[in-house]
Amino acid sequence: MQSKKSSGAKPAQRVIKKYPNRRLYDTDTSTYITLAEVKQLVMDSESFVVRDAKTNEDLTRSILLQIILEEEAGGAPMFTEAALANIIRFYGHxxxxxxxxxxxxxxxxxxxxxxxxxxxxxxxxxxxxxxxxxxxxxxxxxxxxxxxxxxxxxxxxxxxxxxxxxxxxxxxxxxxx
Known part of the structure; x- marks a missing residue:
């Protein structure tokens, strides 16, 4: 997969649309993709943004957090309960x-x-x-x-x-x- 180039030297950001049925659509390849494929984009250091198909709201952070949640639930967590609790304590601080x-x-x-x-x-x-x-x-x-x-x-x-x-x-x- 090659990234599209914009008028500048910087490659265009890949856009993934999230539909109400929770499916993810990669506009670069014109195909539906899975969360595992989004994870692979991260692993490959691909620049992308996930947008709500209706509102165009940026959902990238939400999708990345979802990937982390799945990884943490996968049997080899990176974060201990104490580390997560300490991170939570910083919200609003x-x-x-x-x-x-x-x-x-x-x-x-x-x-x-x-x-x-x-x-x-x-x-x-x-x-x-x-x-x-x-x-x-x-x-x-x-x-x-x-x-x-x-x-x-x-x-x-x-x-x-x-x-x-x-x-x-x-x-x-x-x-x-």
């Missing part, structure tokens, strides 16, 4: 916006590490992989150290941003720290 950004950046940093590992591991035999894992190589430790450092820096930035906003808000009310 003053930190909600910061938490979403923090999680997004951390997941991206982790994906970047995974990509680097994948690139560096091409051509390794299973025996070499076992040796690599057992050694807990300095490279692996360095990459995980970089991830932890990046995560710490993001958290520090988030704290500094919150402090600035608090000071601005207090200043607006004539209260100084």
């Amino acid at each position: 003053a930190m909600q916006g910061f938490m979403g950004s923090y999680l997004e950046k951390n997941v991206q940093a982790f994906m970047d590490i995974q990509t680097k590992l994948g690139e560096q591991s091409k051509g390794l035999t299973p025996e070499m992989w076992a040796q690599f894992i057992n050694m807990q190589s300095p490279m692996m430790q360095g990459m995980m150290g970089n991830y932890v450092e990046q995560s710490k820096n993001m958290f520090t930035q988030m704290q500094e941003q919150m402090q600035k906003q608090t000071e601005q808000m207090l200043g607006a009310f004539g209260l100084k720290k």
Whole structure:
């Protein structure tokens, strides 16, 4: 499947329409697709949007959450009950916006590490992989150290941003720290 190109260099975003009967229609291929096929688009890093066929409302997040729900129910969940409960606690909290950004950046940093590992591991035999894992190589430790450092820096930035906003808000009310 090739993506359509728009007038610019950026490929056009694939549009999937969701009908009231819960069926998903891929306008790129002119076929109905399953949730598993939408998951494959995600896995292939395809750019797409899911829209309600009647209202044109963007349903992409809802479909992605549905995929996560199915994966979580599939027997090998990624999130513990405690992790899910903690995420729920951030909804409506003053930190909600910061938490979403923090999680997004951390997941991206982790994906970047995974990509680097994948690139560096091409051509390794299973025996070499076992040796690599057992050694807990300095490279692996360095990459995980970089991830932890990046995560710490993001958290520090988030704290500094919150402090600035608090000071601005207090200043607006004539209260100084």
